[in-house]
Each structure stands twice: as C-alpha cells, then as structure tokens.
Amino acid sequence: MENWDEIRTAFQVARLGTVSGAAEVLGVHHATVIRHIDALEKRLGAKLFQRHARGYTPTESGHDLLAVAQTTEEQFAHLVSRIKGQGETVSGELVVTSIAGISDLLTPVMTSFQDKWPDVRVRFLTDMRVFRLDYGEAHVAIRAGAGPEEPDNVVQPLVRLKTGLYASRAYVERFGKPASEAEFDGHRFVSTDSEASRAPFFRWLRAVVRPEQISYAASEPAALEQAVRHGAGIGFIAAFRAADAPDLVEILPPREEWETPLRLVTHVDLHRTRKVQAFLTHLKDSAKDWKLCR
Amino acid sequence: MENWDEIRTAFQVARLGTVSGAAEVLGVHHATVIRHIDALEKRLGAKLFQRHARGYTPTESGHDLLAVAQTTEEQFAHLVSRIKGQGETVSGELVVTSIAGISDLLTPVMTSFQDKWPDVRVRFLTDMRVFRLDYGEAHVAIRAGAGPEEPDNVVQPLVRLKTGLYASRAYVERFGKPASEAEFDGHRFVSTDSEASRAPFFRWLRAVVRPEQISYAASEPAALEQAVRHGAGIGFIAAFRAADAPDLVEILPPREEWETPLRLVTHVDLHRTRKVQAFLTHLKDSAKDWKLCR
DNA sequence: AAGCTGATGTGCGCCGACGCACAGGATGAG
DNA sequence: CTCATCCTGTGCGTCGGCGCACATCAGCTT
Numbered sequence: 029m030e031n032w033d034e035i036r037t038a039f040q041v042a043r044l045g046t047v048s049g050a051a052e053v054l055g056v057h058h059a060t061v062i063r064h065i066d067a068l069e070k071r072l073g074a075k076l077f078q079r080h081a082r083g084y085t086p087t088e089s090g091h092d093l094l095a096v097a098q099t100t101e102e103q104f105a106h107l108v109s110r111i112k113g114q115g116e117t118v119s120g121e122l123v124v125t126s127i128a129g130i131s132d133l134l135t136p137v138m139t140s141f142q143d144k145w146p147d148v149r150v151r152f153l154t155d156m157r158v159f160r161l162d163y164g165e166a167h168v169a170i171r172a173g174a175g176p177e178e179p180d181n182v183v184q185p186l187v188r189l190k191t192g193l194y195a196s197r198a199y200v201e202r203f204g205k206p207a208s209e210a211e212f213d214g215h216r217f218v219s220t221d222s223e224a225s226r227a228p229f230f231r232w233l234r235a236v237v238r239p240e241q242i243s244y245a246a247s248e249p250a251a252l253e254q255a256v257r258h259g260a261g262i263g264f265i266a267a268f269r270a271a272d273a274p275d276l277v278e279i280l281p282p283r284e285e286w287e288t289p290l291r292l293v294t295h296v297d298l299h300r301t302r303k304v305q306a307f308l309t310h311l312k313d314s315a316k317d318w319k320l321c322r
Numbered sequence: 323m324e325n326w327d328e329i330r331t332a333f334q335v336a337r338l339g340t341v342s343g344a345a346e347v348l349g350v351h352h353a354t355v356i357r358h359i360d361a362l363e364k365r366l367g368a369k370l371f372q373r374h375a376r377g378y379t380p381t382e383s384g385h386d387l388l389a390v391a392q393t394t395e396e397q398f399a400h401l402v403s404r405i406k407g408q409g410e411t412v413s414g415e416l417v418v419t420s421i422a423g424i425s426d427l428l429t430p431v432m433t434s435f436q437d438k439w440p441d442v443r444v445r446f447l448t449d450m451r452v453f454r455l456d457y458g459e460a461h462v463a464i465r466a467g468a469g470p471e472e473p474d475n476v477v478q479p480l481v482r483l484k485t486g487l488y489a490s491r492a493y494v495e496r497f498g499k500p501a502s503e504a505e506f507d508g509h510r511f512v513s514t515d516s517e518a519s520r521a522p523f524f525r526w527l528r529a530v531v532r533p534e535q536i537s538y539a540a541s542e543p544a545a546l547e548q549a550v551r552h553g554a555g556i557g558f559i560a561a562f563r564a565a566d567a568p569d570l571v572e573i574l575p576p577r578e579e580w581e582t583p584l585r586l587v588t589h590v591d592l593h594r595t596r597k598v599q600a601f602l603t604h605l606k607d608s609a610k611d612w613k614l615c616r
Numbered sequence: 617a618a619g620c621t622g623a624t625g626t627g628c629g630c631c632g633a634c635g636c637a638c639a640g641g642a643t644g645a646g
Numbered sequence: 647c648t649c650a651t652c653c654t655g656t657g658c659g660t661c662g663g664c665g666c667a668c669a670t671c672a673g674c675t676t
Contacts, residue, residue: 029395029398032329032394032398046622047625048622055324056664056665057665059664062624062625062626063664073409074405074409075591075592076405078457078458078589080456080672081623081670081672081673082622082672083624084624085457087458087591087592088408088414092408099397104323107386108366111368111370111387112366112368114386115368120382160374162373163372163376163379164372164381297372298381340653341654350634351635352653352655353634354634356654373655374642374653375643375653376642376643376652377653
C-alpha cells in the first residue's frame, strides 16, 4: 500500500461522512479529496464509499479503513507528542563514550546521574576505536588531547589530567630512585606500544630516554599501570590513580607540559536537548571535586 | 500530524539506513526523500536522523517513528488484503430489505442462506419507507411493481405475485358468494387505506366497486388480511397466503392483470461482490420452489 | 411551489513538488 | 596511493496535483 496520505483523506471522509467536511479538516480543496478517494478506490479495485448528493457513506471496506486509520492517527499523535517532548525530558538512553583509563573517575558520575534521573538508561562505552558522534553512536564523548575538530561537533574543555612518573616500591628498592631525568641512565621504562601516541608525556619520554630503555610496552593504560606496579619499570600514571596506590613511588611529579586536556564533545543536534545538557552540567559539577586534575 | 506520506518516507529511511535505499523502495528520487525528511524534522522541531556521508542513522526519535510506522505499515497491508479479498468472500453483514407482506416467504430463504454461509450476519429490514440503496442502507432490496429506475441500480425480475379475491367462510355464510364482479352489488370490501396505491388489483377494485362499498381500510397488507379473515368483507390476498388458510373462500381466482411483479434491486457497486451474487442466486433458486407465484 | 443551502462533480490555470544532473565526500579494494 | 563505488546534497527545468470557479442536484424551509 503506497500513498498513506490518501488513506488519511479517506479516513476523514469516512469519519465525517462528507467530502466537504473532510476537505475543511484536512485543509485542502474538496476536489482534492474526491481525487484522492477516486485514486485509492481505483488502486484497491473496490468501492470504499457509496456516493450520493448528501455525502459519502462508507461501505464495509470504508468502515474497515475507518477503524484502522483511527488507531493510526492516534498512534501518530502519540508519536508526535513523544518526539516533541523528548528534547525537553531527561529520559531514554544516554550513551557516553570516553577514552579508556578514566572509567573509575566517570563511573561514580554516571551512577549519581542515574540516581538523579531514574528514567535514564545509561550506557558507558570505552573502546580502543573512537566512537563517532555523527553516526549517532553516542550522545557525549570524552576525548583526550586536541583531536580533529569535526564539523557539527560542539566541543568544550573539561579538565586537564595530571600525569607523573612512578615506579613500584619494589623497583626502587632494586634499581634505585633517579632524582631527575639526568639520572635515567640504566633505568628501564614502561610505555605505550604504539609509536604514534600523541600523548605529550609519551613524546617527552621518547625524546629523553633511549629506545632500548623502554623494556615493557602495552597498548592499554590499565595494562601499563599494572606493569609499573609489578615492577616492570618506570612509567607514566595519572596522578589521581597514583594517589590511591601506596605501593607506588613518585619518580617525577606531574608537570604542566605532561598534562592532557580532556575535551567534552557532543553532536550539535543532541547538544541542545535537556538530557544532554543535564548530563553535561552534572559531569562538570562532579569534575570540580576531582582532585589531582586541575 | 499531517502528511502521512512523509512519515512513510521517514519510516523507510529509518528501516534501511540510507536515503538512496529508501528512494528506491519508495519509487521516488532520493532528492524527494531528503525533502520529506527535512520538512518532517522542521515541523517536528526535532532531528529524526544523524546525517553522514554513509547514510542516515536514526536518533531515538527516529527509532520511535520506525517502531510506530512499522506497525502502521503492517496494519495497512492487512487492511488492503482484507479489502481486496472482501469482494471475493461471503462474509460480514448482508442487509436485505423488502416490501412488507412477503416476510414469511423470505425468512426461510434467509435462514437457509445463513446455514450455507455461517460467516454472514443477516439483517432483514421491512419498513414502510423505502430503504435507499445508494445510501448504503441495504445490499439487496425486493420491491414491487415498476418503481422509479434509479441510476446505478441494477434491477432484475424475481417472480410475479398472484393475488385473488377472498372472503371468510363466515362472510359468505352471511352475505352469500358473488359468482362474478357483476354480482358485487350489496357486498362490502376491504382495501388499502391510501388513495394512491399503485397496486394493479387495488386500482381494479377502485374502478369496479363504488367507494362506499369499501367499508374497511388499512395500510398494512397483514392488517388487511386479518380484516378479511375476521369477516370484514371481500379483499385481495396473496394466493400463496390464502392457500394456507382453510377459513378463506375464493371469490375470484387470481388473474394475470392482478399480478404484481417483484423486482430484485441491488446497487451496481455491491452487485459484483461474491456475497451479493451468492445471495441473489440462492434467492432465485429458492423462488423456483415458491408455489402460487408464477 | 419556489427559493435557499450545502453537497458532489468537472474543466482550467498555476504553483509547488518532483526528477534530473552534477558536485562533493567517505570508504574500501587493488 | 589511487581508483572505484556509493552515499548525500543542491540548483534547475518540468510536469502533475492543487485550488478555483462553475454546474448540478438533493433536501429543507418558507
């Protein structure tokens, strides 16, 4: 069945009983209504109405159409009210994606947000690949560094993540603790696997130490942290994580040049909705209480 | 919500994920699809899709529309198959209207028809006023005489109803039995109330007897018959009814000029349907067994 | 009886929606 | 790296559907 508008026209005719009444309700000329009915009946190969000078009387088929289209109109009306109200309510799904490694910072934010807005179903995605906002894969993305600025993405700074150089207590007891980067000779380091990492501290490390000193590499930040804590070498760990780890020894304190700025990215279409706005304010409020970040 | 076609377009886009695919399915140009989506979103004031170079990804609103329109399409498909099949099935309502006075002839026809097609709900209407077929008030009408031939009505002859002059046995014992219309003088007659009755036997009676001889008048045939049987006078009674009444005496046997032809009338739109055709053949088959008619 | 009202139905002219063609961009294969 | 493919997006010309006006007809009122 093609051409739903003709069904809608026939629906109004069946409901009101006259072509003129339907035309007035539909906001079209009554000639248009007649044309729609004629076309619809011709394609169906069946009469929907008995025509007479006082109006159109629905046949059994017409009554059947009336009943079906009645529910359809109600469904559409509900749909429209839902859609129109959807931008104003804080409900439905909220998909947040972030870089790996700050999930323990974000999870309490997510849960408290869900406490505040019980109608929201939160999905928190962290993956190696970058989720694309313009594909509708997420409402809010938390990204690191100064990535490519895509059009239609509204981006705002969140916090600057402090990072320092740490080693395990066992490592220091075995290899000593360098007082500065001048004493790095003879030490072993833990770093990222990928050569092209754009994190400023990794680039700094590659510039300061010889490649063969990097004796342990991993791709995930969590794996790197675990490696450091198990004594594989000296490595960069986010300051907020190191603060909770008494088995770690600070080799070099966080420097400003090592800080990685976190960006809050949303798609422009979703940015305006109340749900996204509610989450953004909630997230920024919570970020004020984050220690060792700014 | 106006313009259901745009919802249908958006539905196909949400279902297929691309404008081009939806355009192909809908049989329109993809530019038309884009225009529909743009117009719909503009009127809704909300985005239904995330646009990107590889297609359109439905937002939550788009998914909502998808679900609603999915059921709508199924409902419409069912509706169309019902309507297209309706002319081919013998089911639903069958409204038959007839002149009063032959209901005891028709009722067994109706009941046996319902036995044959259990899915049919039969409504049998007899009323003084003439039901109008072009208003959809009945599928089949059984009418008497040569009434006005309305356009769009297909009419075919059914039977010729024989009528004779009868009186009650009590009347004959009291007033005697005239051998022919030459001996009508001094007799009293029962006739119709209305002056303008077009029944041929009533016109014959008005021409043969003096007005004051018509001592009893009624409008309904059943009332006239009751009056004759109670001895109110000599009156016309359908031959098939008089045959079952042993208390009636035949004054004059049925004549051809008194016969009233019964017409079978249907609206041209309904005439073609299997249901009406089934009833017409069933009725004509049954009419062959009617005695004292032809 | 006669006019009035409100309905259907139809020919005509015009505007808006449609198809067309092309540009631009993203993605995957070789 | 380049080509090929498939997608979206847009300006332009055209055609189909729409509104308009009028004819016609059935009830209803006066």
